[in-house]
Ligand SMILES: Cc1cc2nc3c(=O)[nH]c(=O)nc-3n(C[C@H](O)[C@H](O)[C@H](O)COP(=O)(O)OP(=O)(O)OC[C@H]3O[C@@H](n4cnc5c(N)ncnc54)[C@H](O)[C@@H]3O)c2cc1C
Ligand code: SF4
């Protein structure tokens with residue numbers, strides 16, 4: 053990735069009068085951390101990076117940014133927001149377009165073809181983080197770690213995030229500007245990465261999820277970080293009526309986790325953010341990918357790929373299978 | 379009194395009487411309630427400005443101003459606007475039904491310190507709920523105060539609370555009572571206009587006077603401005619804050635405005651004190 | 661108070677003798693490291709860094725039943741937490757955090773649930789020989805061998821643990837396992853001091869807190885809050901998992917004819933925390949919420965209880981998914997003051 057080109061492009065974009073700010077990745081405050089950056093000028097654009105550490109899906113900020121009540125007489129700032137996207141992130145933008153969650157004219161999409169990012173936990177486990185901010189680059193073998201003045205070659209398979217192993221769209225599916233050449237796609241090793249759980253019998257599976265859901269802290273980080281969880285009036289927050297009690301116990305946790313998974317069926321674009329941020333390490337990706345696979349196999353729908361598509365949950369085809377409907 | 383053993387345990391109380399003050403989607407209903415336990419009834423003490431957590435078991439609790447003065451008798455009064463879950467459930471209660479009460483919470487209007495002064499209350503809508511005990515308290519101690527003026531307004535005459543008391547108030551020559559509604563109505567022979575404007579028209583002297591106000595935020599803002607124009611000093615003005623509350627005893631953290639816990643350090647504040655609290659007018 | 665030594669060879673006997681006392685210790689599982697009740701026959705090891713969920717959950721559980729009742733009934737059944745517990749391997753910062761929130765739960769009105777658990781729980785600390793990457797306890801009044809809030813402090817001296825009594829609860833515990841212990845000598849206390857110095861030296865991150873509590877109110881309108889919170893996703897991880905965060909919600913829940921009123925952790929980083937039914941929100945954006953979090957810890961709490969409500973455990977830094985770093989924020993605060 054040519055960082056100079058990226059920064060130059062970003063600087064040009066934020067200089068445009070119709071652009072409010074640009075969402076990009078910056079170095080964090082220590083170790084391997086990356087901080088989402090809200091770039092408003094060329095100076096700040098010069099701090100942008102794109103590396104295998106850039107896991108965060110910045111498309112989430114397109115719907116997350118709050119609009120506080122404006123002082124009287126002040127006009128809302130309707131300028132465009134520019135956003136840097138990897139392949140998976142671009143699918144989030146596309147899905148938002150499909151659902152009319154955002155307008156095409158309201159965004160400038162800067163596509164970053166993506167050779168795959170790392171699993172941060174694995175990285176920190178194998179190559180302990182230090183207080184110095186480290187760099188990680190893509191290399192021929194996989195990754196090149198620059199830490200405290202030392203260079204370490206790391207094989208791709210050793211650190212590649214699970215979502216990336218399974219990725220079928222590393223090149224942005226929608227963009228206004230592309231930085232860098234498209235990458236060569238790869239074959240996901242096992243379809244959707246759910247085979248392992250699927251292979252077990254119902255009882256074992258149930259036990260597995262029981263244990264996982266029991267750990268849930270109901271912090272709702274998974275919802276907040278999700279680019280497609282953007283309902284203004286989420287049923288989780290609603291008190292009247294209360295759909296899911298706030299008590300943290302296995303049954304309420306399960307109700308919550310399943311409700312969220314179902315709300316995302318046919319909408320989740322597999323960016324893996326929920327799983328990344330979950331402080332209880334719940335393998336949410338497995339759940340979402342299982343549903344994604346069902347939707348794809350049964351209904352032939354894949355979210356976040358074609359901006360002209362009908363939203364899955366709002367569309368009906370005469371030949372849709374119905375056997376699971378009671 | 380606050381349950382010293384366990385302040386989260388409420389007392390049972392029975393609704394003795396109840397009536398609607400206003401109608402519509404956000405109706406206001408008043409409840410006169412009496413504690414079931416005689417000991418609590420006897421030992422309960424509250425003072426104008428304080429509130430209580432009232433609730434319905436199985437639904438929840440809400441912080442509500444105690445809208446009667448202790449001088450009125452061994453009962454409590456609450457006037458509740460129908461907003462969400464708990465207030466809707468409260469609205470379904472009829473005489474003989476049970477509710478739970480815990481408290482009293484919060485500080486008090488310093489009525490003892492105000493002895494000898496003229497008291498001016500300025501209320502809007504449901505904001506009259508904490509004003510009413512002040513009025514009642516002064517009414518039963520006229521000798522100790524320099525006079526009593528009450529300004530109270532709402533959008534329409536139907537939105538005014540405590541209407542059944544106005545008639546008697548108008549006969550009380552020690553009370554200067556000024557009612558107002560926002561828009562002209564037939565058969566309304568009081569003022570028409572916003573509360574802050576009525577205040578200006580009345581032009582009360584700040585001399586030896588304490589002004590107390592409660593109502594919608596926008597009203598409070600203009601009332602404060604106007605009181606300043608009339609020459610009131612910051613420490614002659616009092617108001618109450620309304621922040622979300624859960625525990626009422628300075629534990630749950632929720633009600634803070636800056637470094638104040640509104641449930642403990644409030645809800646009554648002098649304007650002088652509020653100016654030091656950055657979040658007070660958020 | 662005296663100090664004793666426990667040879668590590670006797671570790672499993674030591675654990676065995678405490679096993680009947682509702683013993684909790686950190687255990688590593690899918691979800692990460694967390695304090696859990698020690699299973700029968702299990703011998704926990706303490707060779708890890710700090711837990712993800714702080715041990716505050718043992719005295720302030722994420723969900724606590726305040727009382728139970730029957731739907732339609734009016735008799736309240738109060739569960740009184742009266743079980744003894746021993747927490748093994750509590751880090752000094754987390755014990756200090758409990759010590760700090762003791763103030764909150766006992767000022768003015770007592771909180772019977774918290775205080776009862778606190779009274780019934782013995783905290784056996786473990787000094788940190790290898791502080792974590794983002795630990796900054798030494799900046800906020802703590803340190804790797806701080807004993808505030810603990811009943812007993814263990815220091816890993818290599819082949820032995822040094823056990824230092826801090827409170828009477830701690831002494832009582834020592835008495836019960838006396839047969840496994842030997843008297844500590846001068847040498848071990850010297851060893852401890854050396855380890856403590858070394859550990860403090862390994863702490864990489866710091867902040868000079870002087871001036872922050874007094875300076876924060878002046879920065880109320882500063883655009884710094886907007887800047888530092890721009891990328892916050894409002895997930896509340898920094899508060900749920902903070903050992904000093906104590907905010908809670910209260911809700912009634914029913915299941916068939918059984919009902920309960922319970923309280924559960926809440927966070928000022930959530931939008932609903934301050935939202936009124938009318939739709940009005942006194943803290944409408946994440947910038948006001950972040951400002952509250954920092955102010956609460958570094959200014960309001962100091963005004964009320966004369967201590968900073970942050971023990972420098974580093975969890976909020978380690979676990980924030982978008983790298984909002986409290987030391988970075990405090991650094992910017994210092995620059996603006
Ligand atoms: C000190 C004080 C005195 C009050 N006095 C009165 C009164 O005399 N009469 C009256 O009708 N109302 C009064 N309120 C407001 C009343 O507490 C809320 O309208 C009520 O809690 C809404 O609860 P709900 O369950 O019906 O709404 P829901 O939306 O179902 O519940 C949401 C939760 O939000 C909180 N909440 C929502 N709106 C408010 C609000 N405006 N103020 C505080 N918390 C809120 C509460 O914690 C409530 O539990 C007072 C509030 C405070 C803080
Ligand atoms: S899922 Fe695909 S596009 Fe997304 S980070 Fe991984 S490789 Fe890149």
Ligand code: SF4
Nearest residue numbers: 268269271272274330
């Ligand atoms: S992020 Fe994890 S712990 Fe938090 S609510 Fe989601 S699943 Fe539960």
Ligand code: SF4
Nearest residue numbers: 892893895896898980
């Ligand atoms: S953990 Fe980070 S993103 Fe989450 S609420 Fe805290 S500061 Fe915001």
Ligand code: SF4
Nearest residue numbers: 902970971973974976
């Ligand atoms: S604020 Fe952060 S560092 Fe301080 S005690 Fe809480 S989690 Fe630990």
Ligand code: SF4
Nearest residue numbers: 905906907928953956
């Ligand atoms: S106000 Fe916020 S920072 Fe303070 S204890 Fe509560 S959740 Fe934590």
Ligand code: FES
Nearest residue numbers: 626630631633641
């Ligand atoms: S209502 Fe809980 S602290 Fe004030």
